[in-house]
Amino acid sequence: MANEGWFFRSRRGLPLELQEAQAWIESIARGYGLDFCETIFEMCDWEEINMLAAYGGFPTRYPHWRWGMEYIQMDKGYEYGLQKIYEMVINTRPAYAYLLDNNTLMDQKLVMAHVYGHVDFFTQNAWFAPTNRRMLDQMANHATRVRRQIDAEGQDTVERFIDMCLSLENLVDPFHDHIKRHRSESEREREEARLAPGYAKMPAKQYMDKYINPPEYLAEQQQRHVEQLERSQRFPAEPERDVLGFLLKHGRMRPWQSDVLSVIRDEALYFAPQGQTKIMNEGWASYWHTTMMTRDILSDSEVIDYADHHSGTVAMRPGQLNPYKLGIELYRHIEDRWNKGQFGKDWLDCEDVAVKRDWNTNAGLGRAKIFEVRKSHNDVTFVDQFLTEDFVRQQGLFSYEYDKAAGHFVIDSREFADVKQKLLQMLATRGNPRIAVTDANHGNKGELELTHDHEGVDLQVQWAEQALGNVARIWGREAHLLTQVDGKRVILHHDGDRFLVETPKAGS
Amino acid sequence: MPLNIESDVHRFKQIVRGRVRKELRKHMSSSEIIGKEGGRAVRVPLPQIGIPRFRYGENEQGGIGQGEGEEGQAVPGQPGDPGQGQAGDQPGEHEIEGEVSLEELAEIIGEELELPRIEPRGQKEIKSDKDKYTGISRLGPESLRHNRRTFREALKRQVASGSWSPQDPRIIPIREDKRYRTWKTKFEPQSSAVILYMMDVSGSMGREQKEIVRLEAFWIDLWLSHNYKNVKTRFIIHDAAAREVDRETFFTTRESGGTLISSAYKLCWEIIEADYPPEEWNIYPFHFSDGDNWSKADTTQCLELLRGRMLPAVNQFSYAQVDSDYGSGQFFEDLKANLADDERLVLSRVPDRDHIMDSIKELLGKGR
Numbered sequence: 001m002a003n004e005g006w007f008f009r010s011r012r013g014l015p016l017e018l019q020e021a022q023a024w025i026e027s028i029a030r031g032y033g034l035d036f037c038e039t040i041f042e043m044c045d046w047e048e049i050n051m052l053a054a055y056g057g058f059p060t061r062y063p064h065w066r067w068g069m070e071y072i073q074m075d076k077g078y079e080y081g082l083q084k085i086y087e088m089v090i091n092t093r094p095a096y097a098y099l100l101d102n103n104t105l106m107d108q109k110l111v112m113a114h115v116y117g118h119v120d121f122f123t124q125n126a127w128f129a130p131t132n133r134r135m136l137d138q139m140a141n142h143a144t145r146v147r148r149q150i151d152a153e154g155q156d157t158v159e160r161f162i163d164m165c166l167s168l169e170n171l172v173d174p175f176h177d178h179i180k181r182h183r184s185e186s187e188r189e190r191e192e193a194r195l196a197p198g199y200a201k202m203p204a205k206q207y208m209d210k211y212i213n214p215p216e217y218l219a220e221q222q223q224r225h226v227e228q229l230e231r232s233q234r235f236p237a238e239p240e241r242d243v244l245g246f247l248l249k250h251g252r253m254r255p256w257q258s259d260v261l262s263v264i265r266d267e268a269l270y271f272a273p274q275g276q277t278k279i280m281n282e283g284w285a286s287y288w289h290t291t292m293m294t295r296d297i298l299s300d301s302e303v304i305d306y307a308d309h310h311s312g313t314v315a316m317r318p319g320q321l322n323p324y325k326l327g328i329e330l331y332r333h334i335e336d337r338w339n340k341g342q343f344g345k346d347w348l349d350c351e352d353v354a355v356k357r358d359w360n361t362n363a364g365l366g367r368a369k370i371f372e373v374r375k376s377h378n379d380v381t382f383v384d385q386f387l388t389e390d391f392v393r394q395q396g397l398f399s400y401e402y403d404k405a406a407g408h409f410v411i412d413s414r415e416f417a418d419v420k421q422k423l424l425q426m427l428a429t430r431g432n433p434r435i436a437v438t439d440a441n442h443g444n445k446g447e448l449e450l451t452h453d454h455e456g457v458d459l460q461v462q463w464a465e466q467a468l469g470n471v472a473r474i475w476g477r478e479a480h481l482l483t484q485v486d487g488k489r490v491i492l493h494h495d496g497d498r499f500l501v502e503t504p505k506a507g508s
Numbered sequence: 509m510p511l512n513i514e515s516d517v518h519r520f521k522q523i524v525r526g527r528v529r530k531e532l533r534k535h536m537s538s539s540e541i542i543g544k545e546g547g548r549a550v551r552v553p554l555p556q557i558g559i560p561r562f563r564y565g566e567n568e569q570g571g572i573g574q575g576e577g578e579e580g581q582a583v584p585g586q587p588g589d590p591g592q593g594q595a596g597d598q599p600g601e602h603e604i605e606g607e608v609s610l611e612e613l614a615e616i617i618g619e620e621l622e623l624p625r626i627e628p629r630g631q632k633e634i635k636s637d638k639d640k641y642t643g644i645s646r647l648g649p650e651s652l653r654h655n656r657r658t659f660r661e662a663l664k665r666q667v668a669s670g671s672w673s674p675q676d677p678r679i680i681p682i683r684e685d686k687r688y689r690t691w692k693t694k695f696e697p698q699s700s701a702v703i704l705y706m707m708d709v710s711g712s713m714g715r716e717q718k719e720i721v722r723l724e725a726f727w728i729d730l731w732l733s734h735n736y737k738n739v740k741t742r743f744i745i746h747d748a749a750a751r752e753v754d755r756e757t758f759f760t761t762r763e764s765g766g767t768l769i770s771s772a773y774k775l776c777w778e779i780i781e782a783d784y785p786p787e788e789w790n791i792y793p794f795h796f797s798d799g800d801n802w803s804k805a806d807t808t809q810c811l812e813l814l815r816g817r818m819l820p821a822v823n824q825f826s827y828a829q830v831d832s833d834y835g836s837g838q839f840f841e842d843l844k845a846n847l848a849d850d851e852r853l854v855l856s857r858v859p860d861r862d863h864i865m866d867s868i869k870e871l872l873g874k875g876r
Contacts, residue, residue, distance in 0.1 A: 051512075051513040054513060054516075055513070059512075060512060063515060063516060063519070064516060064519075065516060065519040065520040065522075065523050066516075066520070066559065067513060067516040067517075068513065068515075068516035068517035068518065068519055068520030068521070069520045069557075071513050071516065071517055072517060072520065072607075155519075159519075163559060166559045167559050167560050167561055168561075168562075169559075169561070170561055170562065171562065320573060320574065320575075321571070321572050321573055321574050322574075325574075326574075395574060396574055396575055396576065397572060397573070397574050398572070398573050398574070398575075398577065398579075399570065399571070399572055399573075400570055400571055400572070400573050400583045401570040402570060406582070408582050408583070409570070409571075409573075409582065409583040410580060410581065410582055410583065411573070411577050411578065411579050411580065411581050411582075411583055412570065412579065413579060414579060419572060422570065422571070422572055423572045426569070426571060426572065429564075431563060431564060431569070432561075432562070432563070433562050433563070433564060435562055452562075457564045457565075457569050458564070458565055459562060459563065459564065459565070460563050460564060460565040462560075463560045463561060463562065463563055464562055464563075465560075466560035467560045467561055467562050468562075470560070
């Protein structure tokens, strides 16, 4: 195994002042019950920080131009003072976090407090449980593997293939490591057909029965049915959301291509839980940096700077939702409710608004509750379970839609049910349409059929065209995508060179 | 730049370069690229470079916002800003721009149009190619051994293999440790040049014609600046009379008078005589017109001036005729008929923007 500790081993280590700060903040965090693995802080200059940010927090990634592109963009952003990466921490064991070397001491303490929140979350949240904590080595190994393929196949060839794989990066099953999906539906059906010998029986009076339904005929019918079921048995038996995994297993690829594709898929799966817990994770870290900074860490002279920087991270631009802000407020909302005992049957059954408003049993369970919440929830379940009507009203949340006629976004609703549904829908998809492999032997020609689970939102067809082309190129034969455009069913076809949109007739 | 991202950045720049090269004709005939010229580099929009994914259309999805406002009102703070208020971590689809330095852009057009390197007149003995040590390699002559790098490699190896001890800090390089300097031959221009732009601003030269001239001038400047150490530009506009103006005025003035081309050529010659002795300067007059001269007599005057004085003094005299709805284009024919055999005179016609690339190739393709 390549050990990429070199980047860290060659580091200069923290200055004494920050070492002391770290030890202090760590003990405060542990005092609050945060339970995190060892965390190593690295001092970096802004070029290094930008590089790490472009690489998703890791010191080594496989060679690819898009890191370079992101680096250039970040570099410009920093130079012009448009953006400044505040904190970055990676989900490994030990966890690594980075400090920008020309930040003030107050900033560094703020970042440390925030980072301990994240590391606690990485360590404790169930959705991170299956992630590879040795990803630092894994990423370096991936880089070595891809470099080896580049040496053998040439940079252009490999890079073009990586581009194709990346274009399908979002077609993984985010619940891959959590759920064992069972696939025996059609098998069970076949079983049932065999077990019900009289299924083809026609209704007949008893004395006529053996003439109308001769036993040989019934047996024959049953046999035919079983055969038919077997013939029409689809592969995959159930829609397969892990499209990358499916391509990897069944696509016609050369060994080096499989190798590259598996690298891309592994990394996509590694980052998946971070996408699923953005609100919770950022909210949790913000909750803890606020708590620790204001109660324990800040000296009088640092308060103004702190308030300034903190308000920057949780600021709301008009009309926009800030995940940090939503997360931290929702945790506070939960804490408040459980402190006052506003939960359980009595609370839910109570219909007196005045009583509910002043409800306080001094239960004092708030802190314990949020610790429990951060252990088992992801963003979807977090919002589903804890977003309340009061919260939506207090925070002034609304849902919006695009008004084509007006050419801008319009506030659609402030109703609790609407807001919650929209928010859940967004969190469930995160901009990634649900697309699954539904038939790997389309038209009995070994072509690949994908189905888009249309949830009222159309795909961007131009992008879909190119992505579908990449599916076809990786699969090795024509690819088809069933979706809807403007309320009509359409099938997109791509054979790697040509693209075709077919609008099937209704009922076909 | 730190560490290993360097090669990814390099790769991205290469891709940008490749993209520019592929779409050079488009870039050469659009104002977009020169509109974004900033100092030493131009910014090139790269709509195709993003990685295509199955995504929702930008406006389709709607979202959740926070703040003031009634139902049915516009969401505040959305001046066409994409990716509004999405709680997801998806960045908006912003247009990607790449940066290409003017130096690189010049190299690209040089390679793509197969423009020969210009041989400066009379100064052939000055060597313009310069060797520069730019890299490190594992192979090379001992005379170019890079001692510091070699010993660093040796130290790394010895530390890694455990044969180095602080008590006896001896470092002995072996063959694999050795590093050598490598060099690149770089073209470094030595001499100076002056570009004299002349343009017909009579009524028949419209906005589109001027835009074509502006685009051509950009590429001419770019190529000549790449070939000479020091390039000066002067601007002359003319209708029935000629005057020298600054760059800004040159591209914006519109007059309505008639056209006496000889007025411009006379002024041009005066400037050359006064400021740019031909034995020290490489001289490039460029004349843009729609080819509609006032009279035959004036055309004759022009021909004499060219044949007798200007052509012997300049590297190349270029006449580019921008077709307009009003111009007869006769001047092009007159030059062709009378001076076609003089290779110091280069003629080009630009019917429309799409021909800018061909025209540049004609104008600069002689390597003079």
